[in-house]
Amino acid sequence: MTVKDFKLPDLGEGLEEGDIVAWHVAEGDVIELNQTVADIETAKAVVAVPSPFAGRVVELVGEVGDTLEVGSVFVRIDTDVDAGGVTTDADDGDAAAAAPRPSSGLDADEEPQPLVGYGQGKAGGTRRRRHRGAAAAAEQDAAPAEDAPILAKPPVRKLAKDLGVDLAAIAPGSGPDGIITRDDVQAAADDTSAPEAAAPAASEVAAPAAPEPAPASAPVRPGELTLGFRGRVPGEVEPIRGIRKRIVEKMETSRREIPAASCSREIDVSRMWDLAKDLTAGAQDQGLDVKVTPFSIVMRAAVLGLRRFPTLNARIVGRQGDEPGEIHLLEHIHLGFAADTDHGLMVPNIKDAHTRSLVEISAELADLAGRARDGSIGPGALTGGTFTVNNYGAFGNDDGDPILNHPECGILGIGAMRERPWVVDGELTIRRTATLRLAFDHRACDGGEAGRFVTYVGDLCEQPSRILLHA
Known part of the structure; x- marks a missing residue:
């Protein structure tokens, strides 16, 4: 196994640190070159950070909300993994060193280069499944990709949460590579609040389907009436970091x-x-x-x-x-x-x-x-x-x-x-x-x-x- 350290890159203009806003991968996932692994909030913006390596995620260093210094180890990735998620290590070290790297199918001089710090490339939009054998793979091919990543930026995710919109229900979005946009979320919210359509004619009515269970309502805080501006709640404590830290300074x-x-x-x-x-x-x-x-x-x-x-x-x-x-x-x-x-x-x-x-x-x-x-x-x-x-x-x-x-x-x-x-x-x-x-x-x-x-x-x-x- 060859483990490479992905260090947090300089995300622009000599910034020294960044806060983890969201992870887009988990330990054990097999990822592609330039696949987005996390959203990092700097003093200037929230940046989608792509991986410079393809392979299996061995370790995620840090949790959401943690602050990392530029140059510190961010993710550890085993690069001795093929496209199906199978480790290609041999028994001896020489064989392991010669193990093939995942390939995009291009010639060596055409291989895509890492896009570290400036968003994901088109090749990195999806997450590969782990290898489970031929039978399991066949079952997965026949089943819908329920765990396919939902592409949406943090502000869009927050808007969806505030409006009660399920991002999975509107994926893929209208943005590039299926990214869900603010307009997608707003349109879904408007559709939810729109009046019901007129009842169809009797000849068009199908057999009644079994009623779906009502979604569980969100827990209500004691004494809470409504959320404040942008979802803020009186009594909560907000850490000063990222953009807010820069504003303070x-x-x-x-x-x-x-x-x-x-x-x-x-x-x-x-x-x-x-x-x-x-x-x-x-x-x-x-x-x-x-x-x-x-x-x-x-x-x-x-x-x-x-x-x-x-x-x-x-x-x-x-x-x-x-x-x-x-x-x-x-x-x-x-x-x-x-x-x-x-x-x-x-x-x-x-x-x-x-x-x-x-x-x-x-x-x-x-x-x-x-x-x-x-x-x-x-x-x-x-x-x-x-x-x-x-x-x-x-x-x-x-x-x-x-x-x-x-x-x-x-x-x-x-x-x-x-x-x-x-x-x-x-x-x-x-x-x-x-x-x-x-x-x-x-x-x-x-x-x-x-x-x-x-x-x-x-x-x-x-x-x-x-x-x-x-x-």
Whole structure:
């Protein structure tokens, strides 16, 4: 038996540890190259980790909830196992060393390479059964694959649990390789809550089937009425780890190290609201599957503002003790945005946003937000941001107190866009308005420059056609 240690790989951007969210294999299972063995939550995202070896799982090191350091032994795998799960060890060591490795049927130079740390390959979607002999194999071939793995990411599994949807009943899903998506779960929940269909005609009624036993109801906690937001229950204790641990560290560092100040302006977004609808309709007429939103227009306006006032797209570098350090004005704008997910706050960023058109920013915004919420986003999309825009108005908030995403020097928030009384040319009327609020690092940017930035971005939002004039 040749046992190889699979060590937890660096899942991106130099992360040092990860928490086990779920195991997808068990000790004794025979697995394929690149088959997902576990979901690991890092400080940035939940990552599906595939195996770099094919063989039989000898040992799983750690339980769900445990924290593992990068480079520590993660799984031990016996690679001297053939495709049927039969050990190919010989009596002597030389024969064992020469035992054939499981093959994909390709030539040696065409064998698939490990995809460690970035999701499973198409070859690794199923789990092989253990070898039980010809008779047992024949019985299994005739029987349905009841223990076939259910492919769904952790946030989707949690949504299914919250909505009372049995994932096994809707597998395979509509996603790649049969992965169950949020839409699959939501559709199943909607079907469950839909009214019963009309009774069929008498000629169509089959013989009544034996009634199925009612499913056992979930145990009810004493005194429990309903679950709280995202299934939370008063009195429970939640460990701080993974993404939440990273949030704690970033927020504490921001408040401790950055002398932040803020300024705001209330703006008329009526034209921007209408322009977003017109551009979305125009894009669809041209066959583009993209939705331009008022928030994506704000993001594009922020990019133009950062080009004019670059101290907000900067870093304080070399600040230690009595050394004041330097202000580095960054050439590239990697525009982050706050995304509310089942795992907590994430801040994906649009790389090189200064090179993107409004339509491109809108498409990238939708893509990154969707991947952040369904758990498929990678660490690379969550690091390297240079400035953040926060749409807390999406939760119905008129205003907020944005906290700088350390080590960034600025964050722009926008509140709810509502119809409110507004004075136009001396006359009181009703307009759709919102509040822009900028928090900034006062070490890098003075109040005058910050105020001018907010005014400039606000003017662009009030007259959004000017945004289209910029390449």
